[in-house]
Every structure is written in C-alpha cells, then in structure tokens.
C-alpha cells in the first residue's frame with residue numbers, strides 16, 4: 001500500500017461555500033455579542049481584520065472553529081459567528097488537538113495570549129507545534145497579563161514595572177518566534193494588530209499551511225502596557241526598524257541590511273558597510289531552522305531596534321492529525337471496512353474461549 | 359503407573375520470585391489453563407513499582423496468587439495453600455501469609471549463602487526448622503532445568519531463565535492440568551526465536567515429567583470444573599475488560615472513540631489495549647501530560663466523538679480543572695481513574711479506593727459529575743458501558759473508579775453477545791430549537807431535554823447552529839455569558855439536578871439476604887464486592903445472618919439507598935480508604951454507617967470481613 005499523498009492546503013478537507021451561493025460577508029461572521037474589550041485595545045483591530053479575512057477564506061462558516069484559553073484575548077471566539085470554545089487557561093491547544101484530529105473537515109484556530117500560551121500553557125504550545133497538528137495558533141502578544149490587571153508576563157521585557165514587579169521584573173523574557181522555532185514548528189510568522197493588510201496576508205498564509213502555524217501578533221494593551229509597540233507604528237521609525245520578510249528577497253529596513261556574522265548570528269548594518277556575500281536572502285522553506293532562528297533573535301534585546309515581520313519559516317512535514325487518521329483508516333480498511341457486530345464479537349471472545357453447556 | 363489423584367474443592371496457589379523470574383507470566387499461564395479447564399477462578403498479581411529492583415532482594419519480589427475452585431469464586435483467596443518460592447527473598451516475604459500445613463515448593467539452588475545474606479537469613483530456613491509446620495518440597499529447580507536443557511544450544515543464563523516453565527510444568531502435573539494450552543502459547547510467543555521456543559517447551563515438559571517420576575510427591579490433585587451458566591467463556595483482566603467496554607459502547611453509540619491520555623500505572627494497559635484497536639476506529643493520542651489528555655478528549659467530544667481519558671489518582675488531580683470545564687460545557691466525557699495507593703505517588707502498583715472523594719468533590723465550585731465503580735474484573739466491561747451511557751445521554755463527565763486490584767486481577771467472563779449490549783444510539787441536534795430575539799428560529803445551546811435536563815449536542819459542521827460555549831457562567835437557555843446572580847443560582851441547581859436525575863435510569867440497590875431476617879447489613883462499593891460476598895457466605899455457615907448490598911453508582915446513589923440503610927440495626931461498610939463512602943452515606947442519609955477500613959495496598963480477606971460480621975451479629979441484643 002502506497003503512502004497517501006499529502007494534502008497541500010491547511011483547508012484541504014474543509015467544505016467551501018458553494019459556487020453560486022451568496023458569498024459570505026463580514027456581517028455573517030459577526031456574532032450578536034457585545035464586545036467587552038477596553039476602548040482602544042488592539043484586540044479590536046485584530047477582530048476586525050479577522051471578520052474581513054474569514055469571508056475571503058471562502059469556507060463554510062459552520063466548519064470554522066475558534067478555540068481559546070483565558071485572558072482578554074481569549075474572549076475572541078465569542079465575537080465571531082462560527083463555532084467556538086472558550087476553554088481554560090493555557091490549555092486551548094489540547095482541545096484543538098482533540099478536535100482537529102477527530103474532524104478533518106474543520107478549520108481550527110487557537111486564540112491565545114502571551115501568558116496563556118507561554119506561562120501556564122507553554123507545555124501544550126510546544127507539543128502542538130512539534131506534533132504539527134493542523135491548527136492555527138494566533139498568539140496575541142501584549143507583553144502583559146491583561147485580564148488579571150497588569151502583572152508582567154513571560155514576554156515582558158526585563159525591568160518592566162508592574163503591580164507585581166514594583167522594582168522591575170527580573171525574568172528573562174521569551175521571544176515567541178524563537179520558542180516556536182525551537183519547538184520544531186513548521187510555520188512561524190509575526191505581524192501586528194494595527195497593520196490590517198499585513199495581518200490579513202499572514203492569516204491567509206497560515207490558513208493555507210497544512211500543519212501547525214504560530215502567528216505572533218504584537219498587540220497593544222492601552223490600559224496596562226500602552227505603547228509597547230509604538231516605535232513600530234510611527235511611520236518613520238518603522239521604516240528603519242521593521243525588516244519585512246519576503247521569500248527570496250534581501251532582508252532589509254531602509255538603508256540597513258541583515259548580514260550573517262561570523263558567530264552565526266544575524267546582524268543589521270548599514271548597507272554601505274555590508275559585505276555583499278554576507279547579506280541575508282530570506283528563504284522560508286529552508287529545512288534547517290538556524291537562519292530563521294538567527295532572525296528571531298534580532299528582537300531578543302527588547303529594544304525593537306530591528307524587528308523582522310512576516311513569515312519566518314514555512315516547511316512541509318506530515319501533520320499529526322493526518323497521520324493519526326491515516327493509521328486508523330489503514331487499520332479499518334485492512335480489517336475489511338468499518339467494524340461490524342461480528343468483528344466486535346470476535347474481539348470480545350478473543351482466542352482462548354471455552355463453552356459451558358448448550 | 360500414574361500416582362493416585364486426590365480431589366480438592368479449591369486451592370490457592372501463589373507463585374513468588376524475583377521480578378526477573380517471570381512469575382507474572384507463570385501465574386497468567388496457570389490461570390489460562392485453569393480457566394480453560396473450567397474452574398472458576400480469581401487472581402491477584404502483586405508486583406513492585408520498580409521494573410527490576412536489585413536481584414534477590416525483598417524489594418524485588420513479584421508474586422501472583424490465584425484461587426481455583428469447582429464452585430463460584432469471589433476472591434483470590436485469603437491465604438495460599440501452596441507457595442512456590444523461587445528464592446529466599448520470595449520465601450521470606452510470603453511466609454507470613456502461609457497457614458500451617460501449607461505446601462511450600464522452593465528452588466534450593468537459589469538458597470546459597472549470598473542470597474540468604476541478602477535477606478538477612480543467617481542460617482537457611484530450609485535447615486533450621488523454620489518450615490517445620492509446612493509440607494516442604496525442596497527441589498533444585500534451576501539445576502534440573504539446566505540439566506533438562508543439556509542438549510539445547512543456549513547460554514547457561516538462557517537455560518536458567520526457563521526455570522519458571524519447569525515450575526509451571528511441575529504445578530500443572532501436580533494439579534492434573536494438561537500443558538497443551540501453554541505449549542500453544544509458547545509456540546506463538548517465541549515464533550521468531552526457535553531456540554527459546556524449543557527450550558521453553560522442553561522445560562515445561564521436563565517439569566511435568568519430573569512430578570511423575572520423583573518420589574517427592576505422593577499424589578496429584580484434581581479441582582473439577584465449576585458449574586457455570588451456559589455460555590462462551592474466556593479469562594479476562596479488569597483493564598482489558600474496561601478497554602473492551604469502551605470500544606463496545608462507542609460501537610453501540612455509533613460514535614468514534616477518542617482516547618487522550620498520559621501513561622500511569624495501573625492505567626497504562628488501557629492505553630496499550632486501545633492503541634491496538636484502530637481497526638475499530640479507535641483513536642488514541644498519547645499526550646504531553648494528563649491535562650492535555652483530558653483536553654484532547656473534551657475537544658473530540660465537542661467534535662462529536664466519544665472522548666475518553668484514562669489515568670490514576672495523581673493524574674485525576676491534574677485533570678480537575680478540565681473536568682470542571684466539561685461540567686460547565688455539558689459535553690460527554692468519560693474519565694477512567696484506576697485507583698492506586700496515595701497520597702502523592704503513593705503505592706503505584708498497589709490497590710486502594712481513596713479517590714472517591716476526589717472524584718466527587720475534587721474540583722472548584724459546585725461541580726457535580728456522575729461516578730460509577732465496577733465491582734469485579736469482568737464487571738469493568740459493563741461499568742465502562744454504563745459510564746458511556748450516562749456520559750452521552752446526560753452530556754456530562756462521568757468518572758469511572760476502577761482500582762489496581764480490578765485492573766490486574768482476572769476471572770472467567772461469560773462473553774456477552776453484541777446484540778444484547780445496551781443500545782446507546784446518539785442523535786446530534788441539527789435544527790434550531792428555539793426562537794431568537796429577532797423572532798427567527800435560533801439555536802439555544804443550553805435549552806434542555808425536559809426529562810434528562812441534557813442540553814443539545816450540536817457539533818461543528820452543522821449549518822445554522824454556530825454557537826460558542828465556555829467555562830464562564832452561561833445564561834440559562836441561550837448560553838450567552840452571564841454574571842447575573844439569579845441565573846448562576848439557577849444554572850448551579852440545574853447542573854446538580856441533571857446529575858441527580860440519572861437516578862431515574864439506574865437500578866435500585868439490591869439486597870442479598872437469603873435468610874430474610876438479617877439485622878446487620880454489610881454494604882460496599884467497587885472492588886470490595888468479592889471479599890464482602892465471600893465474608894457473608896462464610897458467616898452464614900456459622901449461622902450468622904447478614905444482608906449484603908453493593909453500590910455501583912456513587913453519584914447519584916440509587917433511589918432506595920436511604921430506605922435500605924434504615925432497614926438494618928447495624929450497617930457496616932468496609933472500604934480500602936479511611937471511610938470515604940461511609941462518610942457520604944452518613945451525611946446523605948443520617949444513618950450510623952460504621953466504617954471498617956484498611957489501606958494495606960491489598961484487597962480485604964473474606965475471613966477478615968466474616969469476623970467483622972460475626973462480631974456485629976453477636977453484639978446485637980435479643981429481638982425485643
């Protein structure tokens with residue numbers, strides 16, 4: 001028996017809105033619930049982008065599921081008129097894994113915060129990524145615990161002063177993209193709440209990817225960590241700081257360019273001083289993660305001086321859920337199709353039976 | 359000429375040796391032969407948590423006890439009539455359980471100075487009169503085995519390893535069992551290793567023939583087949599029966615079974631069995647931890663599968679928050695907890711019933727779940743089906759409380775016909791079930807079935823029924839987020855009432871009181887069933903009238919529980935904990951239930967409970 005050919009798209013088995021039927025619009029994806037985020041919260045922009053993006057995806061609404069953990073960001077599913085599950089703190093990837101494995105005909109999205117995914121849920125995040133379950137994980141990174149009123153989070157920059165760190169936080173933060181790459185993720189990207197166009201592009205790329213996708217979304221929390229990403233929103237500063245990742249193109253920002261250093265790291269230097277052979281050309285599908293990882297380290301100092309945005313890595317690897325279904329399907333086929341009463345009777349009896357009376 | 363045969367009604371045999379001596383396998387094989395022979399039986403494997411503790415030490419002793427009889431058997435037996443001790447450690451750690459007059463078969467080859475010293479014997483117990491009151495057969499089992507395999511081209515070590523088969527052959531001869539079923543087993547097991555296959559069969563036969571020729575044994579024993587109801591039988595352990603129950607339930611419900619789990623003793627075998635049953639559409643996911651295991655199961659249930667998670671005590675603790683979520687989501691979920699000794703890591707390979715209160719109350723908030731407990735290894739099959747029935751019919755988590763004794767113990771099973779199993783057909787909701795604010799048909803995820811109070815199960819992929827559920831309190835009917843005080847009160851009551859109504863569909867508590875005038879009731883739950891019934895049988899022989907009853911539903915209790923408890927002057931509840939169920943019964947019914955408890959990691963002995971019954975009966979005043 002040959003290996004089944006690997007489906008190429010993340011939504012390969014998800015029914016689409018039939019041709020000729022009225023296309024769905026933003027309103028079809030807007031639930032009747034009042035949105036309860038603080039005014040000015042970055043989550044609004046992400047929600048708006050999502051409500052615009054979902055109709056473009058062309059899938060049947062009932063086959064889309066949003067699963068979240070706990071946090072401000074995790075309220076997201078309530079505001080979309082799809083199927084949704086608002087679960088418990090940190091565990092959303094586990095529910096999504098069970099659902100995505102049981103049902104190949106669903107497009108399963110996870111919405112999580114930096115605390116939800118990287119503190120309490122760190123274990124589930126890395127395992128979902130390494131297994132490559134066909135789920136899309138949107139990590140809303142506001143570098144703070146929003147819902148519990150502003151304690152520092154595992155992505156807060158060292159020294160962050162909050163209610164629980166009056167003298168400044170002491171922890172070394174995670175860079176979510178680095179964590180994901182270290183966890184064998186097959187798709188890793190970064191985007192930002194305020195950049196609707198880029199956010200939508202990244203969502204499309206994630207949806208198309210067959211496998212686990214981690215999308216870090218920089219998200220402003222105006223109440224507890226206002227302006228954390230302001231330098232990336234100011235047009236002039238952004239031009240100098242953001243390195244737009246485009247497959248096959250040089251990684252650059254303004255007159256600066258990324259170069260490979262002797263120690264294996266990637267550094268950003270004025271183009272004039274860059275040795276042409278060392279300039280980094282981005283390649284999303286390079287099997288080896290070291291280049292993507294080196295790019296992810298550019299933000300690790302917390303200064304946002306150089307911030308790569310876009311898809312860091314997208315490689316193809318069998319998904320866990322496809323493989324699990326494949327084993328079950330092969331066993332069912334090998335047994336002659338769906339198990340019958342007689343098959344079950346044979347299982348129950350086993351091989352060593354004896355009869356009494358009769 | 360064959361030696362004379364002596365008839366026995368029953369015998370309890372214990373094989374004991376080092377963890378590496380293959381005692382579990384030997385016990386298993388003797389069990390299969392006995393089952394095949396038609397005896398009723400019950401087994402008690404007892405092994406250390408360490409895989410291979412240092413050789414020859416007390417920590418490394420592994421044993422397997424089985425009770426075979428020509429009548430129906432309720433327990434693995436209080437004390438062995440025969441002990442096979444493969445080394446001094448096995449003798450030392452089991453001697454205390456032996457009644458005077460018992461038979462002891464030892465491998466003298468292992469009673470060397472080094473092994474004796476390891477367990478603190480200054481002089482060999484074979485020589486100093488320690489075993490005076492026993493029938494001792496001191497045989498050089500290892501060297502005879504090696505001799506018997508002289509012609510086989512194997513290392514001495516491999517030859518020595520076959521001594522368990524020699525011992526099995528000898529015991530088979532002693533109890534007049536044919537060895538053909540074990541031969542077939544060896545052929546299958548060593549199909550790819552022809553030299554080991556030949557050696558094991560030769561050792562088995564040599565053991566059998568040794569009995570016939572040696573003068574050490576004057577006669578053999580026969581335990582006749584037990585009368586049993588008509589049917590096709592097999593021998594089965596609790597964990598296998600439980601696994602099959604889950605598969606059968608999913609089959610009868612027309613649902614895909616999805617198991618999310620993390621390995622833990624003594625529950626792992628359920629994962630092992632189910633992972634081999636993909637042919638039945640079973641999906642097993644070995645998760646990163648227990649929380650992920652239950653999360654996977656809940657996610658699968660949300661998608662319309664039968665979500666199951668399996669664990670033991672420490673794992674149940676980790677799953678608590680997610681089970682609470684399932685209570686709030688009102689989705690089907692079966693949580694199997696194979697209890698072991700606690701707290702913390704406790705006694706991983708020993709049995710206990712101390713997770714009852716954890717099952718009932720070990721979550722935040724008012725978080726009622728149904729709890730079901732099997733009473734015997736074979737009952738694990740039916741109890742698993744019952745747990746799935748409740749979970750799917752009432753859209754609720756159900757905790758199935760097995761334990762280490764049931765999990766590893768085995769007994770003959772009258773294999774049920776598939777058509778006789780309960781029909782668990784599930785219907786998903788596919789149409790709106792209400793009217794929205796706009797006057798149009800709408801789907802209300804928390805509208806309820808008037809009878810069961812179950813909410814609709816509408817799965818993703820169903821057009822028009824898109825909805826969001828979560829762990830935040832939901833408004834009655836619509837399921838929207840609600841912090842309204844009255845609503846929370848109502849939802850809390852509804853969740854409790856839904857579980858309480860399960861009592862409408864469970865049998866009443868049955869009483870066994872053949873004399874009809876008992877004034878003492880002994881009541882149990884879970885795996886104490888066998889010892890309690892055995893105790894009642896024993897006590898009645900001496901004229902002590904006692905009634906017995908057994909709870910298989912721990913939440914809710916059967917409707918007539920109060921009435922039953924109040925009918926007796928004394929109510930005694932033996933439990934392998936410090937009185938958890940007794941406390942529940944006292945609290946629920948204001949009856950002075952007296953607790954009798956033990957937490958030794960082993961099941962109660964029938965004789966021990968019979969004494970409790972006798973004392974209770976004798977302590978009653980005359981009827982006035």
Ligand SMILES: Cc1ncc(C[n+]2csc(CCOP(=O)(O)OP(=O)(O)O)c2C)c(N)n1
Nearest residue numbers: 070071072073089113114115116145146147
């Ligand atoms: C088991 C558990 N522990 C703690 C909490 C409290 N809690 C809720 S949300 C949260 C942190 C949320 O931070 P993040 O994931 O970054 O989400 P945000 O609110 O910033 O979007 C915490 C600690 C909880 N709900 N459950």
Ligand code: SF4
Nearest residue numbers: 037038041072146221
């Ligand atoms: S606390 Fe911050 S993250 Fe939460 S809703 Fe308000 S602004 Fe948004």
Ligand SMILES: [Mg+2]
Nearest residue numbers: 113114144146
């Ligand atoms: Mg946050």
